[in-house]
Amino acid sequence: MAPGIRIASTRAARATSLLRTVQFTHPPSCPCHSNPGAHGPHHHALPSARSQKRRLATPLDATRQKEYAFEMAASSIRFGPGCTAEVGMDMKNLGAKKVMVVTDGNVSKLGAMTRVIEGLEAEGVNYEIYDGVRVEPKDSSIKEAIDAAKPYQPDAFLAVGGGSVIDTAKLMNLYTCFQEADFLDFVNAPLGLGKPITKPLLPLVAVPTTAGTGSETTGTAIFDLVAKRAKTGIAHRALKPTLGICDPLNTRTMPSAVHASSGLDVLCHSLESWTAIPFNERVPRPTNPINRPAYQGANPISDIFSLQALKSTVEYLPRAVKDPDDFEAQSQMLLAATLAGVGFGNAGVHLCHGMSYPISGQNPGYKHPGYQVENALIPHGVSVAVTAPAVFKFTGASNPERHLAAAEAFGVDISNVKKESAGEILSEALADFLVKLGDQPRGLKQLGFNSGHIDMLVEGTIPQARVLMLAPSLEMQNVEAEREQLRDLFEEALEY
Template sequence: MASNLIIRKLLSNKEQGLKNVSNVFRSVSEYGSTCPCHGIRQGLCKGSSSLNNVNNNNKSVSTTTTTSSVTPLIFDMKSSTSSSSSSSIITNTNIINNNNYNNLGRYSSTATVQPDYDYAFEVSAANIRFGKGVTREVGQDLKALNAKYVCVFTDPNLVALGNSSPVWTVCESLKNNGINFVLYDKVCIEPTDHSFKDAIQFVKQHERPFDAFVAVGGGSTMDTAKAANLYTTYPTDNFLEYVNAPIGLGRPIPGPLKPLIAIPTTAGTGSEATGVAVFHLVDMNAKTGISNRKLKPTLGIVDPDNTRTMPRTVAIASGFDQLCHALESFTAIPFNRRSPRPASPSLRPSYQGSNPVADIWALQSLELIHKYLPLAVEDPSNDEARAQVMLGATFAGIGIENAGVHLCHGMSYAVSGMVRDYKPEGYNTDKPMIPHGLSVVLHAPAVFNFTGISNPQRHLHCAKLMGADITNVRDEDSGRVLSDQIRKIMRRLDVPDGLTAVGYNHNDIPALVTGTLPQHRVTKLSPRPVGAEELTKLFEDSMTIY
């Protein structure tokens, strides 16, 4: 009887099963197994039988590979009873063929083999608790960690909200659970190395060492707490020691850090799920950061109640940061095209390139942000929309923690660092600044128009999730179609019209290019290689958007 039920179930899912088989082959084609003759991905080997099978007959699916050292991870969350708004989550939609390879020379099957490509990806799991009102649980979490003395980080804007602030909720929870704490409320929005050092010194000056840290705020607060935790746990005379190369020395973090609980009050940075802390290096007038999995918070408490007081412009900027996290991690160079191969597993970067696991988080985030960000911005009382945007931000954070970002973020650092006199509405700041998410998304239309040809099907899949009709769209138009969808949501939410709207002009482009070139950690993940010439064109195309 049970066997009959199983057979009927399999027959009813026949079409979906065939799709899954196709998806398995597609994932192997991009990420898949290695050829025995060169030790590289089969799709790059002229002698690979699986590549020949695809090129000779794209209508047939071969499930035979010469080796299978990597088992692709395929997840399909669409059932036969799902609603029309649901979407099949796939790891790759591109069947490799000669035409796709020859669109970009470095993907050609005749290209010189580079033996130092990486061959593995590593998944870094984030500890996340999501739910309305979960901020009240933080005291119990710290008690369970046996923390007796805690430093709470936040910014003055949240403190000024009084007893309606998430900071108040955190402090009450700590008091109720007998946790002694000290409040540091001088976090700088869009932090600098100077503001990081101020926070580090604040922690150092207390004779009694802190057992744990809590960050209540946006990405700036969470990143500041990460830096304070690092530099007080493993002090160094050279601040640049842990900062990403080539700006810093890029030294690995020697060991585990103290517990850090991150409680975001914005929806976009995803910092509660990442081992990254970003700041502006004043002396070099450049934005850079520290990236190491050990920086990742012990727990991220994601509470939709905490975004109720978020100003409209903050919601827009942080939401577009999330959008670009999802798009960039999904379209980044595949992990097995990244070089150099690390000398040891401990040196494998978290920004390792797109991979099947990170893809899942990126695509789910993209769906949520496209559907709910406009609703949450236009009606802040829409609790469901705000909750879904916040959840999507965490999804995207997990995605970039395991894949990375590329050109939108790489170009944004120079734009944020060289700001002259732009002061955005809704940000209580006495200095010029360009919010991080805004500096990122201003490049998105130009960037994805440029990268589209590297993998048309991936870009078209993103465009479809953002509402585009991709029927009969040519591969060479994939970047334009995705860029058009990005422009639509930017225009709907009144994002400034390009770099000119935030104070830049064409004379600034050489300096912007110079500021972007050192951002190797992210720019090297671009699916198309970029140098000064390509960056110049991208900045030119970003001067105006609409």
Template sequence: MTSETVFTYGAPALKYGPGAAEEIGYDLVQAGAQRVLVLTDAAVAATGWPRRIADSLVSYGLHVEIFDGVHIEPTDVSMRKAVDHARGSGPWDAFVAVGGGSTIDTAKVVNLLTSDDGELMDYVNPPVGGGRAPGSPLKPLVAVPTTSGTGSESTTVCVLDVLSLRVKTGISHPRLRPTLAVVDPRLTVSAPPGVTAATGMDILCHAAESYTAKPYTEFERKRPEQRVPYCGANPIADMFAERALMLLRDALAAAVENGEDVRARENLSLAATFAGMGFGNAGVHIPHANAYPIAGQVRDFVPDGYPPGVPLIPHGMAVSLTAPEAFRFTFPAAPERHLRVAELLGPDVDRPADDADHLPTVLRRLLRRIGIPNGIGAVGYSESDVDGLVEGTVKQQRLLATAPRTPSEDDLAGILRRSVTLW
């Protein structure tokens, strides 16, 4: 095998700071837009921010409509509904996504399927879907996150549940990356503690997984057209991951405990952006691969801070539930990197006798502090469910390929069994 010698880096244009959301109209006018569809979900719409942003766009002479039917943790069904609405009410010159990762990911699909032909499953990653690449450039997409965590405003990836298969999967292509990320920390203040905790753990795992990912030099050399966005750990992604972890160390717990803590919200927003710039290029691995079936096979768990009565395991929560044991498994592949993550997140945590337990110890302490459930058993699973979860995890080959240590099905089963209860 000829080892890779090239890594790639990509990121959207970024506008950050209080008041940034009110300047989107200016940016879209510069892009030549006239008709703009704003996408959001009902809960975010109730905060008034989507309407406020839409009114600002109108003040720049743009024709604007709002679609507030985005589904939290989107599915193939909910995404098709959004696409049908956009196709039926268009054509649109540009899109503005105001919300969390669910909204931004839905907007990516709407942009894809109103700019190109074909149907949703044609583009979904194999082996679940056809893995088709977009055949033409997409329209301008402005991503305005209202939660700090998913990093979707920076990435080339969107995630969805395929209901008929009970699996979470995604679409990945450089053309999905938003044109502009507008990060205005004011929009995150209304996020409830449970949402802040879950999305905050998504930040943490993005940064920690990209930092511990298989190095780009250990991949097989590819032709330019064969390279995928997730190219492995590299010096630029490392820089963003380290900075994200440093910001997150104090900001996550502070924002969960006091949502009005402006400084914590600002640092959490920056951490999410940095982590997105890192993992959007290096990639994530086992915790995220496990998270897809954990969320996709949910039964009756209803998390705090999310729509009442709707069974749901939020993505960031699902990722965090197996992270301690996943990082214990990957530790032998890159001990110094795992220890570095632990030191950045928990500088006051004494190093245990077994170095492999250092990062899991730091993570368990943080999970307990911010109210994340105690393992997958606390969200409705038992050891008898492990085989079904492993079946879903092994479908995430795009993510598992980035793991620094390749897991067998038995390895994955062991990680999940040890994650039934974390403390």
């Protein structure tokens, strides 16, 4: 046998042996990952055959088996100034003949809607407009939107607006396809039944007009469940849009206050997904892949998107807020929102978002300046960012390396910082960033909350298990210990 052929044959045999080893082994018992606080910025365990032989000798409780895989799911994304004009061709390419266009009363008057309608009419695509979406939607407004969609029987949806519009369109799509379902069937447990979505939905194209939620990339839809005085939602990969059209021209009309609060959502999306527990620390491992949650924990792919989104937000958000005509900053923030959407849409968020839902749902009467709404409103980005300095001070010890890497993104020199100071350093960097951004409440007190509200805020946070399970350092196995930790966090967040 020729030497070259012998070498190739040996390599092929080794490769085959390696593939067999990987195929027939399971997740490891890794000393690093048995302690969530020990994982470094890019350390995710790989299977070990030797450790598995030890583990397989003892039967495991299925509910305590750790996850061993992660999935990446995101919408197709088109990015570029002017690409909204292609939406009519997209709908025609999808074979859509009856499109339900979903928007709100403000966006319906803007250029984005004009460009969308021109695109549909140029291609002869029939459509009907629903412009009754509520900013920060409630379950009642979601149900009204669903009731408007069902009689039209669309074969596709087109959402034009911010996260509230896109999330509402996702749920219109879901309940149009599952017309006999009860509203709580798919809502996240324990507030709803958390049933999986068992069939494909209709095509949904999302055209974001704000740079914040990343909803154009994710399978998540959030709303207020009024009876429980808490935000909740539905999270499943089937909800994600077929296509997100990210056109920087569509965000040029955002007021400065909307730039700020939307950007703060991007900031927390990236920070929370970057610091979430590793995917292979999450339990239980699903018995069927259809039950694998959209929010899986930090993983090597989401890490790339999350960290880049954080760096871009720190660089460009202050510019976008200071000068709404800074087109480069606006474009980069729209891109950052999309990057963060891919990151958190697969890794998940944790404490800032879990605590934000009762903050919004239990608003004592605060109305954020710069928003054209009649009723009291705490914008979502404000509700997540107001606890961030307290949250990351608390989580710092779980993973000092990642918290220091995040602090470095804010411009902190970490070369001589001790690991035990990581949470405090990141907390200070965050607080400084928020103060310099301007017009942001410096704690819950400026939203109208006080110590007397904390117990209700804690009780509104406890049901947010879908995100809290990804929070490092939180004692979810002991409810009373968890309550005490949350009380301390809300107390810390009263002012900074």
